[in-house]
Amino acid sequence: MTLAAILLMLVSEVAMATTQLPQTVAETSLYESTSRYDDVIAFVRAIQRIDPSIRVETFAATNEGRELPLVIAGPPGVVDPHSAFATGLPIVFILANIHAGEVEGKEAAQMLLRDLVSTHKKLRDDVILLIAPIYNADGNEDISTTHRTTQNGPKAGVGVRENAQHLDLNRDYMKLESPEARGLVANVLDRWDPLLTVDLHTTNGSYHGYQLTYSPCLNPDAPEEIIDFSRGTLLPYVREQMKKQHDRETYYYGNFEDQLAPEKGWFTFDSRPRFGNNYTGLRNRFVILSEAYTYLDFRGRVEVTYEFVHEILGAVEKYGSKMMRIAAKADEQIRRGKLRKLGTRFEIKPWKHNVSILWERSVADENGTPDPETGKGSIKRTGEIVAVPMTDFGIFEAIEKSDVPYAYVLEPDAGRAVLANLQTHGVIVETLTRETTLDVSQFLIKEAIAADREFQGHHERTLIGKWKTREVTLPAGSLLIRTNQPLGRLAFYLLEPRSDDGLFAWGFFDDELGDVAPVYKVTKELGFEAERAGHDR
Numbered sequence: 001m002t003l004a005a006i007l008l009m010l011v012s013e014v015a016m017a018t019t020q021l022p023q024t025v026a027e028t029s030l031y032e033s034t035s036r037y038d039d040v041i042a043f044v045r046a047i048q049r050i051d052p053s054i055r056v057e058t059f060a061a062t063n064e065g066r067e068l069p070l071v072i073a074g075p076p077g078v079v080d081p082h083s084a085f086a087t088g089l090p091i092v093f094i095l096a097n098i099h100a101g102e103v104e105g106k107e108a109a110q111m112l113l114r115d116l117v118s119t120h121k122k123l124r125d126d127v128i129l130l131i132a133p134i135y136n137a138d139g140n141e142d143i144s145t146t147h148r149t150t151q152n153g154p155k156a157g158v159g160v161r162e163n164a165q166h167l168d169l170n171r172d173y174m175k176l177e178s179p180e181a182r183g184l185v186a187n188v189l190d191r192w193d194p195l196l197t198v199d200l201h202t203t204n205g206s207y208h209g210y211q212l213t214y215s216p217c218l219n220p221d222a223p224e225e226i227i228d229f230s231r232g233t234l235l236p237y238v239r240e241q242m243k244k245q246h247d248r249e250t251y252y253y254g255n256f257e258d259q260l261a262p263e264k265g266w267f268t269f270d271s272r273p274r275f276g277n278n279y280t281g282l283r284n285r286f287v288i289l290s291e292a293y294t295y296l297d298f299r300g301r302v303e304v305t306y307e308f309v310h311e312i313l314g315a316v317e318k319y320g321s322k323m324m325r326i327a328a329k330a331d332e333q334i335r336r337g338k339l340r341k342l343g344t345r346f347e348i349k350p351w352k353h354n355v356s357i358l359w360e361r362s363v364a365d366e367n368g369t370p371d372p373e374t375g376k377g378s379i380k381r382t383g384e385i386v387a388v389p390m391t392d393f394g395i396f397e398a399i400e401k402s403d404v405p406y407a408y409v410l411e412p413d414a415g416r417a418v419l420a421n422l423q424t425h426g427v428i429v430e431t432l433t434r435e436t437t438l439d440v441s442q443f444l445i446k447e448a449i450a451a452d453r454e455f456q457g458h459h460e461r462t463l464i465g466k467w468k469t470r471e472v473t474l475p476a477g478s479l480l481i482r483t484n485q486p487l488g489r490l491a492f493y494l495l496e497p498r499s500d501d502g503l504f505a506w507g508f509f510d511d512e513l514g515d516v517a518p519v520y521k522v523t524k525e526l527g528f529e530a531e532r533a534g535h536d537r
C-alpha cells in the first residue's frame with residue numbers, strides 16, 4: 001500500500017467516526033453537566049457533517065461577541081424564508097435557554113436536532129423547524145453551582161438568568177434593549193415569521209404534581225381565534241398525548257397562592273408582552289411556553305421537555321394547516337381595519353372553577369423552608385400528590401380599553417430610538433411627504449408617575465390624563481404608523497399612552513413629556529401622501 005493510500009484510508013476512517021451521531025454534554029456526563037456555548041456549536045457542526053442540508057444562520061451577536069445560531073431543518077431546498085414560505089409548510093421555532101439557569105431546553109433542543117437527521121427525519125416533510133438552542137449564550141457561560149440552588153441538578157452547575165447587560169431577555173421583547181432580543185425579533189420572528197414558537201423554561205415556584213406546565217399567550221389583545229384554538233384544541237391534544245404516550249402529568253402553568261391552602265386557587269403569571277409568550281400573540285402567531293418542573297431531576301426535565309416538544313410537533317403535523325388558516329385570517333382582519341378597541345390595562349381572572357389541580361401535600365413545620373412561590377411561612381413537603389378542586393385563575397381581561405386609530409402620527413423629532421424600536425419589531429413606519437393638517441385625538445397628561453421600584457434599569461411610567469380631539473398641522477417628515485398592517489396590534493400596544501408595556505411605560509418619550517403625549521391618533525381613514533421610512537435596524 002502506498003503512503004497516499006494509507007493516508008486516504010485514515011482520512012476516511014476519521015470521516016466515518018465523525019458521521020456517528022453526536023452526544024450532548026448532558027448525555028456524556030450522565031446528566032451531571034450542561035453544555036457550554038462551544039459544545040453546542042460543535043454539536044451543531046457535527047450534525048451538519050451528517051446532514052449538510054441542515055443550515056445555520058446567525059441571528060444576533062451577544063454583548064460578549066458570541067454569535068447566536070439559528071438552526072434550520074426543513075425539507076431539501078429550504079434555505080431561507082422565501083423558500084420556506086414557498087413550501088406552504090408550517091414553520092415552528094424552538095427557543096431554548098432564554099434563562100441560562102434553565103438548561104434542559106438547550107439539551108432537549110440538541111437531541112431533537114439529532115433526531116431530525118436520523119430517527120425523526122420524516123417530520124421534516126411536514127414541518128420546517130427553526131431551533132435557537134442557546135439564546136442567552138453569555139448567561140450560559142457564567143456557570144456556577146451556586147445558581148438556582150433549589151433546582152434539582154445538574155450537579156456541575158448552571159448559568160445565570162440575565163444576559164451580560166444584566167437584562168432579563170424574557171422582559172425585553174417590547175423595549176428591545178439587548179442585542180439578543182433585537183436579533184431574535186428582527187431576524188427570527190420577523191424574518192421567518194414562524195407560525196408557532198415554543199419557548200423552553202424551568203419553573204421556580206409551588207410544589208405540584210406536574211412534570212411540566214405550559215401556557216399560551218395570556219394577553220387578550222392577541223387574536224381571539226389563536227387563543228381559543230390554543231386552549232380548545234392544540235394544548236388539550238398535546239396534554240392528552242403526554243399522558244397517553246409518556247404517562248406524564250402536564251397542565252397550564254400556575255402556582256398556588258398558598259402552598260398550605262391550595263383551595264385558594266391556582267394562578268398563572270402575567271399578561272404583559274415583555275414576556276415572549278404574550279408578545280408572540282400580538283404578532284398574530286401561536287406560542288407555547290414550556291416550564292419543566294424544577295424539582296424533577298435534570299435527566300427527567302430534559303426528557304419531559306423533549307417529549308413535550310416532540311408531541312407539539314406531532315400536533316402541528318395534525319393541525320398545522322388549520323393553524324395557518326387561523327393566523328392568516330388574523331392578519332387579514334387587521335389589514336381590513338376591523339379592529340375597534342383593544343385593551344391597555346388588564347387584570348387576572350378565573351378561567352374555570354372546580355378544576356382538579358395536582359397539589360403536593362405540604363404541612364406547616366417550623367423546621368421547614370419558606371413557600372417557594374410566596375417566600376412566606378415555614379413548610380415541609382410530604383411527597384404525596386393529591387388532586388384538589390380549586391379555581392384556575394388562568395386568564396386576563398382588559399379593565400381599560402382604547403380606540404384603535406386608523407394611524408398614529410409622531411412629530412419628526414420623535415426620536416431615533418422610537419423609530420428604531422418600531423422598525424426592529426417589523427412595524428411599517430411611513431413619513432409624511434408634505435405638511436398635513438389632520439383631526440386627531442391627543443392624550444392630555446395630568447400626571448406622569450414613575451414607579452418607585454426600579455425594574456430592568458427603568459422606573460416604569462404610568463400616564464394619567466384624558467383624550468381630547470383637536471386639529472393639528474404636522475410637518476413633512478412626521479412619522480405615520482397605520483394600524484391596518486399585520487403588526488397593527490403590536491403597534492397599538494407600543495404607542496398607546498396608557499399601555500402597560502408600551503414605549504411610554506419604558507421611558508422612550510420621557511424627554512418629550514409635557515402637557516400632552518407626543519403621539520397623535522388619527523381616527524379617520526385619509527389619503528396620506530407618505531412614503532416608507534428608511535429601514536434602520
Ligand SMILES: [Zn+2]
Pocket residue numbers: 099102201202
Ligand atoms: Zn425562565
